[in-house]
Amino acid sequence: MKIGIVGTGYVGLVTGTCFAEMGYDVTCVDIDPRKVEMLSQGVPTIFETGLEMLLKRNLREGRLHFTTALEEAAMSCKVLFFALPTPPGGDGEADLSFVEQAARDLATIWSENERSSYCVVVNKSTVPVGTADRVRNIIEESGHESGTLFDVVSNPEFLREGVAIADFMKPERIVIGTSSGEAEAVMRSIYEPFVRQGNPILVMDERSSEMTKYAANSFLATKISFINEIANLCERVGANVDHVRRGIGTDSRIGKLFLYPGVGFGGSCFPKDVNALYRTAVQNDYEFRILDAVLKVNDSQRHRLSRAIIEHFGGSLENRTIAVWGLAFKARTDDVRESPAHYIIRDLLNAGARVQAFDPEAMDTTRAVFGDDIEYGKEPYEVLEGADALAVATEWHEFRRPDFEQVRSLLKTPAIFDGRNLYKPERMKEMGFDYVSIGRPV
Ligand SMILES: NC(=O)c1ccc[n+]([C@@H]2O[C@H](COP(=O)([O-])OP(=O)(O)OC[C@H]3O[C@@H](n4cnc5c(N)ncnc54)[C@H](O)[C@@H]3O)[C@@H](O)[C@H]2O)c1
Incomplete structure (x- = not known):
């Protein structure tokens, strides 16, 4: 099966390389010609354990291609993954301009080149609830003459930088948000080789899938802010958070992970995603008080x-x-x-x-x-x-x-x-x- 990846950053590059490693024919698209040039030569543009070897092998064996031309993927791939940036916008809500632009470009290419075969467009970017509908509308409106049959699916990514290859190759679960039986069948078949040990493919509606990603990141960020608050209080009362962390982490209801106090959470996901979920709540007249506290604690920490x-x-x-x-x-x-x-x-x-x-x-x-x-x-x-x-x-x-x-x-x-x-x-x-x-x- 031919797979296209639109956006070849931390998520897109790992996704594309791992799909190629599993035997798929993968075309990775990026608007940055420098990245495309480097990757085509087998030079990784990010540091990620194990990536360079897989990149070089799959280039050599002809299963992985890099290009700046969206047409190359848009016209031939059965599945197109959007792994595009969704940075924080002005008020902290997710900026969807990269995703929307790619959807418009895709519709234009389909209209101009008359693609008729079915295609699954997959949002792998972390996007607010309702984005699958939005992308579907954009493609329908911008490409109303194309006649291409397509579905838009939500498939949030849970890989962790640093162990991204291992996470992608053996995911704890795959979340797929779709109401189309045809798209579900295609997605299940793509991921089947990755879940041979029995980890679940969870299929749900698009909105629940989009929410799942934000809920996961926000919950983990909450754990970090919680233990940071405990640590700060430990200092005042003469307790040792290392003992407390072990004392609570051994309770299976709590778990040991994400209980390390420190200098606050960072990275491209937690701060952005907690903010974006908070904004979603505000836009829907809901005051998400826990998230407000999580962000304030982190700002201070x-x-x-x-x-x-x-x-x-x-x-x-x-x-x-x-x-x-x-x-x-x-x-x-x-x-x-x-x-x-x-x-x-x-x-x-x-x-x-x-x-x-x-x-x-x-x-x-x-x-x-x-x-x-x-x-x-x-x-x-x-x-x-x-x-x-x-x-x-x-x-x-x-x-x-x-x-x-x-x-x-x-x-x-x-x-x-x-x-x-x-x-x-x-x-x-x-x-x-x-x-x-x-x-x-x-
Ligand atoms: N980094 C992570 O650990 C991680 C984990 C899970 C989910 N996510 C989510 O995945 C998405 C991508 O994150 P990332 O860290 O890979 O971002 P990134 O900035 O590393 O990569 C995005 C890539 O998209 C390219 N791009 C922008 N517009 C384009 C276009 N129109 N066509 C083709 N390429 C285009 C950029 O040049 C860049 O290379 C975000 O929504 C993020 O929240 C990230």
Whole structure:
């Protein structure tokens, strides 16, 4: 079966590559010619574990193609996945302009080239409830002369950056929103090889499927904000959030995951999706009070570490240099969209500090944001030289067991601000560090 992917970013590239790996003939479309050029040469445009090998193999074996021409996919593919950006708009609602433009372009191509065979258009982007109807209307209105038979399906994506290939190849569940039997059959057949172990394909109506994605992300973000609130209270009452986290996480009704306190949630999805769901509620005259609190807690938590650093140095960071370990919004990705590390760096710069930063994969993406406003090291210890303190902002494995003797000898003053609770407070104390972490006794 021929599959087209429209939008070849974090989701589209992984989706296209994994479908090709499963034997499908895949055409990936992107409007960015630089991306298309690089990917056609087998050079990944993002860092994702395992991606490069699959990309190269499927290019070599001829199952994967990259193009800027939507026509190539629009005319020949039985299924077209939209993996397009849905960034936050002015009020926090999802900006659907990329999705709507692609729908109009598709309708025009079908009209001009008279495609008659059936096609399933799939929204894989995270989109507000009602978007499948909207895309269907746009295609019908813009392409009223085309005569192409099509359905629009919702199929939200649940992959996690960093383990995206594994997630896509063995999804815990596939959610498909459609009221068309023909589209359901096509979608079931595409995903069948991915659920051989018995994980479910859940078929529902389009609106429930669209809501499922927002509900999932908002629930996970709520867990994070909840444990951050517990951590902040632990600090005031002398409790240790590490013990509390284990104490509650072992309850199967609660679960261990997403209970790590830290510097707030970031990334391209949680902040955007919680905001968008909140806006959906507002637009429907519903006050979603929990989401309002989740966002407010997160806004405050993002500044938790920088506040502690500024306080430690008496309210100003003039003539101070702070080393920052970690720039990506989480470990195992180069993605810095809404990264807590970037919020911390902005605060440090505003307070007058010089910043020397290191991340194993997110240096280029950070340079695109901060340019020369900060300095970049080639390895973690280099950025410690001459720094007054170390701030740890991302939980990369390589930051978990550093050579503390070396850390102490390189820092001007032995101060560590650990936004991910990577180290043991007692050990830090024994080694003579001033050590601040989240929700644990100093
Ligand atoms: N990144 C994630 O972890 C993740 C996980 C699940 C769902 N999602 C959702 O998936 C969607 C895509 O996210 P992403 O992170 O892959 O975004 P991205 O910004 O990495 O990729 C989007 C791509 O679409 C391209 N594009 C824009 N307009 C186009 C057009 N008209 N035709 C062809 N290409 C076009 C861009 O050049 C870009 O390469 C979003 O709705 C996001 O919320 C993302």
